Amino acid sequence: MSESSSMVRATGLSKGFGAGLTRVEVIQELDLEVATGEMVAVVGPSGVGKSTLLHLIGLLDRPELGRIVLDGVQTDDLEPDARAELRNCDIGFVFQHHHLLEELDALDNVALPVRIAGEKGRVARDRAAGLLDAVGLSDRASHFPDQLSGGEQQRVSVARALAMRPKLLLADEPTGNLDSANAERLFQLVTELHLKAGLTSIIVTHNEEMARRCDRIFRLARRADLSENVRKI
Numbered sequence: 001m002s003e004s005s006s007m008v009r010a011t012g013l014s015k016g017f018g019a020g021l022t023r024v025e026v027i028q029e030l031d032l033e034v035a036t037g038e039m040v041a042v043v044g045p046s047g048v049g050k051s052t053l054l055h056l057i058g059l060l061d062r063p064e065l066g067r068i069v070l071d072g073v074q075t076d077d078l079e080p081d082a083r084a085e086l087r088n089c090d091i092g093f094v095f096q097h098h099h100l101l102e103e104l105d106a107l108d109n110v111a112l113p114v115r116i117a118g119e120k121g122r123v124a125r126d127r128a129a130g131l132l133d134a135v136g137l138s139d140r141a142s143h144f145p146d147q148l149s150g151g152e153q154q155r156v157s158v159a160r161a162l163a164m165r166p167k168l169l170l171a172d173e174p175t176g177n178l179d180s181a182n183a184e185r186l187f188q189l190v191t192e193l194h195l196k197a198g199l200t201s202i203i204v205t206h207n208e209e210m211a212r213r214c215d216r217i218f219r220l221a222r223r224a225d226l227s228e229n230v231r232k233i
């Protein structure tokens, strides 16, 4: 695969936490390449390093060893400001727990990243309204997070993740806290938006059935030498 067709090219990633006796090696010499437009599921047992991997790819944390190239940009050598800009503009993140701001209503939560990026309030609110419509929540725009169901909160998080029109969507167990009907609805929504917005998506999930519906499953095992990259047949 040529570099230009890869949205993510991570090579030789290693990351652990702590030092001395409390040191935990989490990711060791991991390679992951995700083609532009691909939807990849990341699966593996609890504690294996799925969130850690997503944080590295999302530039929320740095690997101790290895390289991460995002859409042809070598991220490891970038200055902090340039990394932050890449993270804010090109990457949308959906967390397992929605991380919405409780004091803002749904519309303002979705508009916030656009405002922070310096757009006028009107532009940010119009874009947020369009995204709330896309996730089926136009009628909940002025509701605060605690007035929304878990499924609705996650749909607002998806809308917020897409507010900056990112190239790459990273979702960390987005359906983990939802009942099966809401999980299915959210997964379908993510799949639909992935195609419609021409995204590249990496989705951590414990749900094998959903994982199989992605283009490819990337399995993380406890030891790096057991990690395998399984192409969907």
Ligand SMILES: Nc1ncnc2c1ncn2[C@@H]1O[C@H](COP(=O)(O)OP(=O)(O)OP(=O)(O)O)[C@@H](O)[C@H]1O
Pocket (backbone or CB within 6 Å): 017, 018, 024, 026, 044, 045, 046, 047, 048, 049, 050, 051, 052, 053
């Ligand atoms: N900031 C940190 N400091 C110390 N240890 C950490 C830190 N973040 C993660 N870890 C450890 O790294 C390992 C991997 O954590 P991670 O959250 O990536 O797992 P996970 O695969 O996402 O698990 P889950 O499925 O439960 O979400 C765990 O043993 C965890 O305790």
Ligand SMILES: [Mg+2]
Pocket (backbone or CB within 6 Å): 050, 051, 052, 172
């Ligand atoms: Mg996790």
